[in-house]
Amino acid sequence: MKKPGLTAKVLSGLVLGALVGLLINLFAPDSFEALNTYLFVPLGQIFLSLIKMLVVPLVLFSIILGTAGLGDPAKLGRIGIKTVGYFLITTTIAIVIGLALAAVVQPGLAGDFDLSSASFETEEAPSVGETLLAMIPDNPIAALGEGNMLQIIVFAVFIGLALTALGEKTKGLVHLFEQGNDVMMYLVGIVMKFAPYGTFGLIATAVGSQGFSAMKAMGSYMLVILAALLIHAIFTYGGTIKFLAKKSPIWFFKSFAPAMSVGFSTSSSTATLPISMEVAQEKLGVPKSVSSFVQPLGATINMDGTAIMQGVATMFIAQAYGIDLSAMDMVTVVLTAVLASIGTAGVPGVGLIMLAMVLSSVGLPPEGIGLVIGIDRLLDMTRTAVNISGDAACAVYVAETEKNRDLRMENMNA
Numbered sequence: 001m002k003k004p005g006l007t008a009k010v011l012s013g014l015v016l017g018a019l020v021g022l023l024i025n026l027f028a029p030d031s032f033e034a035l036n037t038y039l040f041v042p043l044g045q046i047f048l049s050l051i052k053m054l055v056v057p058l059v060l061f062s063i064i065l066g067t068a069g070l071g072d073p074a075k076l077g078r079i080g081i082k083t084v085g086y087f088l089i090t091t092t093i094a095i096v097i098g099l100a101l102a103a104v105v106q107p108g109l110a111g112d113f114d115l116s117s118a119s120f121e122t123e124e125a126p127s128v129g130e131t132l133l134a135m136i137p138d139n140p141i142a143a144l145g146e147g148n149m150l151q152i153i154v155f156a157v158f159i160g161l162a163l164t165a166l167g168e169k170t171k172g173l174v175h176l177f178e179q180g181n182d183v184m185m186y187l188v189g190i191v192m193k194f195a196p197y198g199t200f201g202l203i204a205t206a207v208g209s210q211g212f213s214a215m216k217a218m219g220s221y222m223l224v225i226l227a228a229l230l231i232h233a234i235f236t237y238g239g240t241i242k243f244l245a246k247k248s249p250i251w252f253f254k255s256f257a258p259a260m261s262v263g264f265s266t267s268s269s270t271a272t273l274p275i276s277m278e279v280a281q282e283k284l285g286v287p288k289s290v291s292s293f294v295q296p297l298g299a300t301i302n303m304d305g306t307a308i309m310q311g312v313a314t315m316f317i318a319q320a321y322g323i324d325l326s327a328m329d330m331v332t333v334v335l336t337a338v339l340a341s342i343g344t345a346g347v348p349g350v351g352l353i354m355l356a357m358v359l360s361s362v363g364l365p366p367e368g369i370g371l372v373i374g375i376d377r378l379l380d381m382t383r384t385a386v387n388i389s390g391d392a393a394c395a396v397y398v399a400e401t402e403k404n405r406d407l408r409m410e411n412m413n414a
Helices: 008-026 029-072 072-107 127-135 140-146 149-192 197-215 219-244 248-267 267-284 288-299 306-321 327-345 350-361 365-370 371-414
Strands: none
Touching: 008 029, 008 149, 008 197, 029 072, 029 149, 029 197, 029 248, 029 267, 029 288, 072 219, 072 288, 072 306, 072 327, 072 371, 149 219, 149 267, 197 248, 197 371, 219 248, 219 306, 219 371, 248 267, 248 306, 248 371, 267 288, 267 306, 267 371, 288 371, 306 327, 306 350, 306 365, 306 371, 327 350, 350 365, 350 371, 365 371
16 A cells, blocks of 8 residues: 655645644633643644754755856846746736735625724835845855845855856865755755644644634635635746746646645745755756755745735725725835835745835825734735745746757757
8 A cells, every 4th residue: 555645644734733723722722722832832843943944054055056056157147037037027916916806805895893903013124225235244154143045145146156167176165065955955854754743733723823713704805815826826827837837737736735735834935945945856857056046036035925915905904994095006006015025035024014014105004904913824824835836936937948948059059
């Protein structure tokens, strides 16, 4: 009898955790705190800590090798333009889908909401310009210690370019980085054996703490976001795989399912990065040089799922407050959200900070976030699964277009 694979085990842990969390919330709420403290949280946090432990060294090694592997700086620039361009375009599409669906369904009119109790303390997010300036690290060692992904990526790209320029002189150092990367990927494989248990704990905590009543009260809002995420995943990412990469969308989603399930449980694109890179390289056939550049960058700046939430939440809050948004307001929301997806990269709680910026840009009260913050944890899980799928779809698209370009060049030179 064939043993169940990792995907089946992780999905089993996810479903079982959701059922256990919901049943405890409904029938034994008094026992949830003890179970959460001594069972669910430890299981989830141990798993999260294990994969977070690997993120910084893996990103450093992989981007250095990815940049050095690309060799030609012109090729690096071409891939960089394709990647950033793809992320900006898909983020725009995502927020338009969210706005359009919320405008049609009107979830903010589905019930009476206590606006007096809505409260949210806003934080000021850095501007796009400030983020671009802060990308260059004053102290690379400090950036590694703080886990500042944008600074680590920039530092690693410079090292990779230097290794390419020096060639044979640094062959030993390249080999050392290759060995370091192999060690990290081996450790990813070990950590993934704990994934079903970690997934169980994380989901049980999320569902058990939110409960059915919270989900029911915000059902219309949740359904609109989930529908928008599904539409974006199928048509935008599926379309990318079908028409740009010339591959099967079913093959893509089936192969990437293990990473999506881990992303769903962790709610963190960065924390899921080791697994999503491994799956992209081994199951989707993305070359290490492309995966090592595209996916870490995507985990830092690509936030399509968050953009959808911003579009829906903006419309929801406007409807709840009885405020009509003009066509120009809609355009402002799209532009602000797309720019914010870069400007707030790496900031903790980035989704809600970005949403506060978007609301302020069209004169809506940021305190309205208090209406949706209660169930944001559950929706954040789904957003993360969509975000990392976008990173992988971009990696497949870039890899295929580069492969086709190389083949054309070889035929021309033949």
